[in-house]
Amino acid sequence: MxxxxxxxxxxxxxxxxxxxxxxxxxxxxxLGRDAVDPARTALAELGLxxxxxxxEQGGAGLKAVDLxxxxxxxxxALAPAAVLDTLLLSEVLGSHGTAAQRDAFLPPLAAxxxxxxxxxxxxxxxxxxxxxxxRVSDGRLTGTKLLVREAADATHFAVAxxxxxxxxxxxxxxxxxxxxxxAHQDIDPTSGLGAxxxxxxxxxxxxxxxxxxxxxxxxxxxxxxxxxxxCLQLGIAARMxxxxxxxxxxxxxxxxPIGSFQALKHRxxxxxxxxxxxxxxxxxxIWAYSEDAPDRARAVSMAKAYAGEVVREVCNEAIQIHGxxxxxxxxxxxxxxxxxKVIEHAFGAAIWHNERILxxxxxxxxxxxxxxxxxxx
Amino acid sequence: MDFNYTPEESAFRAELRAWxxxxxxxxxxxxxxxxxxEHERAMFRLDxxxxxxxxxxxxxxxxxxYGGRGATLIERGIFAxxxxxxxAPEGINIIGHNLAGPTILAHGSEAQKQxxxxxxxxxxxxxxxxxxxxxxxxxxxxxxxxxxxVGDKFIVNGQxxxxxxxxxxxxxxxxxxxxPDVPKHRGLSFLLIDMRSPGITIRPLRxxxxxSEFNETFFDNVEVPxxxxxxxxxxxxxxxMTTLAYERGPEDALGRQVRFKQExxxxxxxxxxxTQGGRAAIDNPAIRQRLARxxxxxxxxxxxxxxxxxxxxxxxxxGADASMTKLYWSHAAQRMYELAMDALGPVAPISGHDPAxxxxxxxxxxxxxxxxxxxxxGSSEIQRNIIGERVLGLPR
Numbered sequence: 001m002x003x004x005x006x007x008x009x010x011x012x013x014x015x016x017x018x019x020x021x022x023x024x025x026x027x028x029x030x031l032g033r034d035a036v037d038p039a040r041t042a043l044a045e046l047g048l049x050x051x052x053x054x055x056e057q058g059g060a061g062l063k064a065v066d067l068x069x070x071x072x073x074x075x076x077a078l079a080p081a082a083v084l085d086t087l088l089l090s091e092v093l094g095s096h097g098t099a100a101q102r103d104a105f106l107p108p109l110a111a112x113x114x115x116x117x118x119x120x121x122x123x124x125x126x127x128x129x130x131x132x133x134x135r136v137s138d139g140r141l142t143g144t145k146l147l148v149r150e151a152a153d154a155t156h157f158a159v160a161x162x163x164x165x166x167x168x169x170x171x172x173x174x175x176x177x178x179x180x181x182x183a184h185q186d187i188d189p190t191s192g193l194g195a196x197x198x199x200x201x202x203x204x205x206x207x208x209x210x211x212x213x214x215x216x217x218x219x220x221x222x223x224x225x226x227x228x229x230x231c232l233q234l235g236i237a238a239r240m241x242x243x244x245x246x247x248x249x250x251x252x253x254x255x256x257p258i259g260s261f262q263a264l265k266h267r268x269x270x271x272x273x274x275x276x277x278x279x280x281x282x283x284x285x286i287w288a289y290s291e292d293a294p295d296r297a298r299a300v301s302m303a304k305a306y307a308g309e310v311v312r313e314v315c316n317e318a319i320q321i322h323g324x325x326x327x328x329x330x331x332x333x334x335x336x337x338x339x340x341k342v343i344e345h346a347f348g349a350a351i352w353h354n355e356r357i358l359x360x361x362x363x364x365x366x367x368x369x370x371x372x373x374x375x376x377x
Numbered sequence: 378m379d380f381n382y383t384p385e386e387s388a389f390r391a392e393l394r395a396w397x398x399x400x401x402x403x404x405x406x407x408x409x410x411x412x413x414x415e416h417e418r419a420m421f422r423l424d425x426x427x428x429x430x431x432x433x434x435x436x437x438x439x440x441x442x443y444g445g446r447g448a449t450l451i452e453r454g455i456f457a458x459x460x461x462x463x464x465a466p467e468g469i470n471i472i473g474h475n476l477a478g479p480t481i482l483a484h485g486s487e488a489q490k491q492x493x494x495x496x497x498x499x500x501x502x503x504x505x506x507x508x509x510x511x512x513x514x515x516x517x518x519x520x521x522x523x524x525x526x527v528g529d530k531f532i533v534n535g536q537x538x539x540x541x542x543x544x545x546x547x548x549x550x551x552x553x554x555x556x557p558d559v560p561k562h563r564g565l566s567f568l569l570i571d572m573r574s575p576g577i578t579i580r581p582l583r584x585x586x587x588x589s590e591f592n593e594t595f596f597d598n599v600e601v602p603x604x605x606x607x608x609x610x611x612x613x614x615x616x617x618m619t620t621l622a623y624e625r626g627p628e629d630a631l632g633r634q635v636r637f638k639q640e641x642x643x644x645x646x647x648x649x650x651x652t653q654g655g656r657a658a659i660d661n662p663a664i665r666q667r668l669a670r671x672x673x674x675x676x677x678x679x680x681x682x683x684x685x686x687x688x689x690x691x692x693x694x695x696g697a698d699a700s701m702t703k704l705y706w707s708h709a710a711q712r713m714y715e716l717a718m719d720a721l722g723p724v725a726p727i728s729g730h731d732p733a734x735x736x737x738x739x740x741x742x743x744x745x746x747x748x749x750x751x752x753x754x755g756s757s758e759i760q761r762n763i764i765g766e767r768v769l770g771l772p773r
Contacts, residue, residue, distance in 0.1 A: 001386065001451045002379045003680070004687040009378075065378055245769050260772040262758070265765035272764055273701045280680035281673065287378050302673045354669035355662075361672055362659070366645060 003283070005069060012051070013069025019046055020077035027078050029332040031189040036080040036150070043083060044112025052090045057106035063290040064091055064224060068231050068283060075235025078339055081191035082117050082150035084232065088224050089116045089158055092169070096210035096217040101171065105156075116171070117154035118225060119145035119196055120347070127352035129222035130215060134161035136203065141170060144197045147346070151181050151194025158209070159198065160218050168214030169221055170207045172198065188338040223300045225347035227289040230282040230300075230307040236340045237275050237307070237314040243333070244268060244318035247325075264321055271314050278310040298360035305353035308344045315340050382455070389448065390455050396432050397463040406464040410737075415588055419545055422469040426500040429468075436498035439478065443494035450686040454631060458679075461635035472542060473497040473504035475632070477550050479623040480567075484608045484616050493548070493569070507537040507551030507570065507594060508617065515759045517552070518561045518614060522596060524553040524568060526603065526610070531555075531568060533576075533599040539753065543579045543592040546572050552617050555610050567613035567620075569605040576600075586745040622695040624754045625703035627682035634678040637710050640743060641675050644668075644717050647736040653722045664720045671716050674709040681705060697767040700760040707750035707757065714744040 005013075019042055020026065025035030043049070051067055053059020067087065074083055090109050093101055108114040122133050122145060134143025141161055148157065157179075159170045172179065178201040184193045210217035245268050248259030258264050285303025288296045315337045319326035326333055344350070362368040382390070402409045412418045429435050438453045439445025448456075468474065478497045481489055496502040513520040522535025533553060543549065549570045556564030570577075576599040581589040608616045623629065645668065648658040658664060681702055689695065717740040718725045727734045728741035751757045765771040 001382055001454065001683070002687055002690075003683040004691060005378060245771065249771060257772045259765070262762070265769075265771050266758065266761040268769055268771060269704070269761035269764035272769055273704050276701055277674075277677045277681065277705055280677050280684055283378065283684075284380070284680050287380060291380075293380070302676065305669070306673050306677070351666065354666050354673075357669040357672055358665045361645070361669075362649075365642065366649065368649060 005283075009066050009069055012067070013073050015046065016043075016048065016070040017073035017077065019043070020073060020079055023077065026080075026190075027332060027335060029329050029335065031335075033190055033192060036153075036190070036192070040080050040083065040112065043079070047110075048083075049086050049090065049112045050110035052087055052094065053106045053110040054094045054102070057094075057102055057110065059090070059094075059106065059110045064227060065283075065287045065290040067228075068286050071228050071231035072235035072238065075232030075343075076239035077235070078190070078335055080150065081188075081193075081339075081342070082115060082153070084225065084228055085116055085118045085149055085158075086112075086114075088118060088221060088228060091224050092158075092209065092217060092221045096169075096213070096220055098206060098209075098211065100206050101209060105171070114156060115150065115154050116156040116158050117148050117150055118221065119148045119157045119159040120222070120225075121146045127348035129160055129218050130167040132160050132162065132167070134159060134198065136161050136163045136168070136170060139203050139205070141172060141198045141201045141203055144195060146195050147184070147186075147193050147342075148181075148196045149346075150192035151196050152183060152192060157196060158221065160221070163208060163214060166215050167218050169209040169217045170203055171209065172201060172203065172207065176201050178202075186342070188342045190335070191339065191342050193342070219297075222347055223289050223296060226304040226353070227282070227286040227300045229343050229347050230278075230285060230303040232343050233307040233311040233340065234275070234278055234282055236336050236343075237271075237278065237311040240311075240314045240318040240333070240336050241268070241271050241275055244271070244314075244321040247322050251323075258321075267317055267321065271317055274310045274313060278307040281306045295360070295364065298357055298364070301348070301353035301356045301360070304348055305350040305357065308350045308353075311340045312344060382451075386449075386451060386455060389452050390459060393434065393456060393459045394462075396434065397459060397465060400428055400432060401463060401465065411466060415590075419469050419542075422466055423500060423503070423545070425466045426468040426470055430499045435500070436474070436478070436494075439482065439494065439498065443482075443490055444498040445494075450690060453628060454683055454686060457631040457635050461638045464639050465635075467636065468500070469542060469545060470497065470500045470503045471632075472506050472546075473500070473502065473548075475629050476506060476620050476624050477504040477548070479628075480550065480616060480620045481569075481607065483619050484567075486604075486607075488604070489569070489607065502547040503542060503545045505540045505543040505546035505549045505572070505594075506620075507540060507549045507553075508620075509539045510536060511538055515756055517617070518565065520552050520554060520565065522551065522553045523557070524555050524566060524601065526555070529603045531566075531601040531603065531606070533568070533570065533596045533601055535596050537594045537596070539582070539591045540579075540594045541591045543572065543594050544581065548572060549594070550607070550620070552613055555613075559611070562614045564611055565613035565617070566610050567607040567616035568601050569607065570596075570599065570601050571605075574599045574601070584746075585748060586742055588746075619695075621755065622699045625699035625760070626695060627685035627689075627699075627702055630678055630702050630706045631682040633706060633710070634675065634682065637675050637678065637706075637713060640717075640740070641671060641713060643736055644713075644720065644740070648720055651722070651735060658720060658722065661720075664716075667716050668720070671709075671713045675713060678706045678709055697763050700755070700763040701768070703754055704757055704760040704764065710750055711747045714740065714747040718744050 023039045050059040051062045055061040154174050157172045178199040180197045182195045186193050248264050251258050282303040285299040288299035436445030437448045437456050441447040510520050524531040524533045551568050555566040576597040578595040580593045651658040721735050728738040
């Protein structure tokens with residue numbers, strides 16, 4: 001029992017943070033995407049995308065928990081949104097991919113050459129990963145996915161769809177005939193969110209991830225995305241809290257730094273406590289995901305729901321503490337607010353995860369079958 | 378990071394679990410409960426503590442040389458989890474175990490450790506805490522209870538307030554003024570006072586729950602031998618800060634989490650069995666959302682404590698982090714009890730033995746008791762000052 005990070009885990013997180021500190025453009029007030037490719041290239045050169053690739057495919061063979069602090073750094077730096085997708089796919093293909101998929105996808109993923117974007121959300125669906133409407137029949141995929149990160153830059157999509165044997169995760173080339181992309185109008189254009197339509201797209205015979213246990217692969221992808229997103233949320237919250245505290249320390253009104261007033265001091269203290277609580281939930285959640293612990297689903301849902309509510313609160317309060325400056329475009333706090341809201345709704349928002357927490361608790365601790373059987377496997 | 382347990386830790390858990398299965402009364406938690414009368418309940422808890430001691434389950438992580446088990450902080454965490462799992466009773470010598478003991482271990486002389494630690498572990502001596510005074514609450518350093526050194530004795534005069542368990546205590550550790558002529562933090566000493574000394578009067582105070590756990594304690598020319606000062610004379614503030622770090626710290630929080638988890642489980646079970654408006658209360662989506670949040674928060678109380686343990690094992694000092702621990706659990710628990718009262722529905726105000734009460738009317742008392750959480754051990758406002766200034770570096 002040891003609930004702290006080791007030196008390697010901390011050192012990797014520090015390295016990622018330092019590298020991204022140089023990429024100022026990621027955090028510029030304007031909503032352009034010019035900084036995305038240079039940052040992604042720098043991260044690829046650092047070897048970040050090889051970290052979770054198994055050693056057999058030339059990676060470092062790390063687990064998600066080993067990257068928790070790195071993900072926090074990515075979140076706080078407003079790193080390119082689909083870095084998450086690449087890391088996530090390397091994990092899921094490593095654990096659930098066929099030998100052919102691992103050999104074909106993992107080396108170029110590790111090198112940063114492939115850009116696989118996860119395609120989950122759909123119109124008319126809730127956050128449940130297995131309840132999607134996209135469908136594969138006779139080896140052809142049809143459906144429209146929303147909120148796909150960096151959709152226009154993707155070389156491939158990992159698409160959750162109903163297959164002949166239930167829900168599954170299908171790998172689709174962005175160049176396949178019948179794939180079309182429409183950029184969204186949305187609150188965070190730097191995430192490159194897009195709608196991707198698959199119109200009777202002919203799939204590769206080996207497109208299904210984890211044949212035979214495909215639903216488990218979908219759930220693994222979803223839980224990994226949720227746990228890693230929670231880490232990103234921590235990073236944003238930490239950055240916003242630092243900014244608010246620094247402002248409260250230096251901004252003078254009524255002849256005193258405003259941070260000496262209890263109205264603001266106490267608010268900052270509450271945010272710091274909330275952030276630490278979110279860290280406890282999130283670190284445990286990503287560990288449970290990494291180890292595939294028996295309480296994985298509940299632990300991940302706690303992490304995603306709680307960190308989501310905390311990052312929202314910290315962003316809102318940080319803007320408030322900055323006063324009029326906080327509402328200016330130029331200060332750029334809106335970038336964190338926007339990104340946090342997008343992440344809040346990726347891989348399940350708090351309301352959905354809260355329901356899952358309750359279902360899991362009732363089943364595991366009270367032997368009660370869920371009234372809503374959401375489980376995919 | 379690793380939440381798996383070593384074979385030694387697993388063996389510790391198995392041994393404790395087996396012991397608990399024998400030690401608890403048959404039907405415990407289902408048909409057999411704690412006595413309702415306050416005094417009987419106190420004696421029941423004292424018996425339970427002595428039973429734990431007889432079984433070797435007291436002073437879990439204290440050194441063996443003073444009667445402790447010499448286990449690790451991790452095993453202390455396992456102990457709390459297993460006590461929760463078995464819905465084991467609370468103790469009564471909480472102040473001895475959680476505050477007096479660790480403070481004497483950290484700052485006491487060898488003679489003080491030999492004298493005081495074993496009877497704390499065995500609960501042969503119960504302790505109370507003499508910090509707050511009518512005019513020294515949040516401003517603790519302004520305590521006015523005087524201790525004058527006359528020969529080889531301190532003569533103590535003054536009044537303490539909110540002294541929980543004083544009516545059961547053989548000993549009191551107190552923060553007293555030994556030098557009134559220096560800045561307030563520098564004239565304080567930390568005294569161990571025998572509650573059987575002539576000149577001590579206890580007057581119970583009634584709490585909003587109707588109970589009288591805490592008291593006013595008056596000191597009228599009470600003689601305290603000079604060897605009962607912990608640390609140096611006039612350096613009591615530093616000692617008191619150690620006490621507060623333990624009072625607000627992860628061991629305390631984890632012990633409480635045990636109780637909160639039990640009550641939350643009881644709430645969930647009650648809501649599963651309670652019909653409201655043609656459906657089980659547990660099927661109300663609004664309740665489900667808040668219940669999930671409460672489950673998460675009570676779990677976070679546990680996880681926060683485990684993180685602190687690992688920080689301490691890595692060599693970090695105890696300090697302002699304890700204020701974060703305390704601020705979190707106190708508000709999380711209050712929210713949980715508010716949720717309980719909401720979720721019980723229209724019959725929520727009905728308590729105790731009324732046949733219409735849910736869950737044997739237990740939540741109403743807990744709800745009332747929970748109002749103290751954010752006041753004692755330093756009010757939330759004081760914790761926020763400490764966090765703001767000492768953790769975040771905001772100006773005074």
